[in-house]
Amino acid sequence: MALLPPPSLAGIVRYFHIECASGGEVLVPATPCPEITFFIAGGSRLMLEAGLGPLIDRPMLGGPQTVPALVHWEAGTTFISALIEPGQFGRLFDADLVELRNFPVPVEAYLPHLPIRELEDGLRASRDPHYWLTLLSDWLLGLLAQRAGRVRPAFALPPGMLFQPTDDIATRCGLSVRQLERGMLASYGQSLRDERKMWRYVRALSMMLSLPPRRGLLTRIAMDCGYHDQAHMIRDFIHFTGRRPGSLLEEDDGSGLLRLFRYDDPHRQVVTGQV
Incomplete structure (x- = not known):
């Protein structure tokens, strides 16, 4: 659930x-x-x-x-x-x-x-x-x-800012690039570059879970999510899931190994941010 x-x-x-x-x-x-x-x-x-x-x-x-x-x-x-x-x-x-x-x-x-x-x-x-x-x-x-009142406000980038040029993000946040990277590590647990890479994969995975299978779907997802090409997306998926994106959603041998990719609606919509 x-x-x-x-x-x-x-x-x-x-x-x-x-x-x-x-x-x-x-x-x-x-x-x-x-x-x-x-x-x-x-x-x-x-x-x-x-x-x-x-x-x-x-x-x-x-x-x-x-x-x-x-x-x-x-x-x-x-x-x-x-x-x-x-x-x-x-x-x-x-x-x-x-x-x-x-x-x-x-x-x-x-x-x-x-x-x-x-x-x-x-x-x-x-x-x-x-x-x-x-x-x-x-x-x-x-x-x-x-x-409340005992901790500094969380360093969190406004929605849509993550993929802007690093210098522009730092300027809008009133920080140097070095301060921005320190803030990312403290609040996100990883660098700005790695956070971008992960969110690109998260968006692609959400689209895969949300859209019905069809010919050319993975190519379209790769383009929409900012990958250089489908091969770039495949490399990221292997890194983050251990599986190629196509086989990830096709494999289902009843073992339950991939159960965390098997949400049914409306739970799938919660995970993918569709609600």
């Missing part, structure tokens, strides 16, 4: 992802959105060359995921994640997004002061996904209220 946040969190939370009673291997694609996840049942292990990593079954924070990851969900795994809008993470958490990039960490180890026990108990006491969303939304709003 992918559910929109309440209006009070619009612009801070992109959407909530809720997984119910799942299990097995899953491909997690790259995403520019940091997140916080609460497990209600089961847990997740990173699949490493040497075998499965340690079980993660407690609340965790993650920065932007810049490469795909293979994970193994324990049978019956249930969780809710809040995907935070890029540039807004610092309004909620005192965390270094560069440190968290591609490396989720337990909340209680990284930010031991956060009040998570009561929220965990409330989530695990209910079976209603919409109630989980309400609990987590209220908790996040509480963090915002506590931090």
Whole structure:
């Protein structure tokens, strides 16, 4: 399930992802959105060359995921994640997004002061996904209220500015190029160049998920999303998902490996920003 946040969190939370009673291997694609996840049942292990990593079954924070990851969900795994809008993470958490990039960490180890026990108990006491969303939304709003006036305004580029020339962005923000890059790393967890590359891929993936298959679709998407050509888009997709864009949406052997690309409407519309 992918559910929109309440209006009070619009612009801070992109959407909530809720997984119910799942299990097995899953491909997690790259995403520019940091997140916080609460497990209600089961847990997740990173699949490493040497075998499965340690079980993660407690609340965790993650920065932007810049490469795909293979994970193994324990049978019956249930969780809710809040995907935070890029540039807004610092309004909620005192965390270094560069440190968290591609490396989720337990909340209680990284930010031991956060009040998570009561929220965990409330989530695990209910079976209603919409109630989980309400609990987590209220908790996040509480963090915002506590931090109001105590943190600097988040450095976030206005919509549509990301792909403007770097010098023009810096001038409009009243910064030097060096200050702009420092702000990007602090608020987004990656450089301006890498953020542009990721958002180009995100836009292309959203179009692939939204549009019906047809001849020439990938070429049209590549052009519309600013790639030099289709080969350029293919290279980026392999980097961010481990799959070529065409095979990514065609492969479905029933294993559930690509379940995070298999949202049905209206959840797909939430993920792709069509609502």
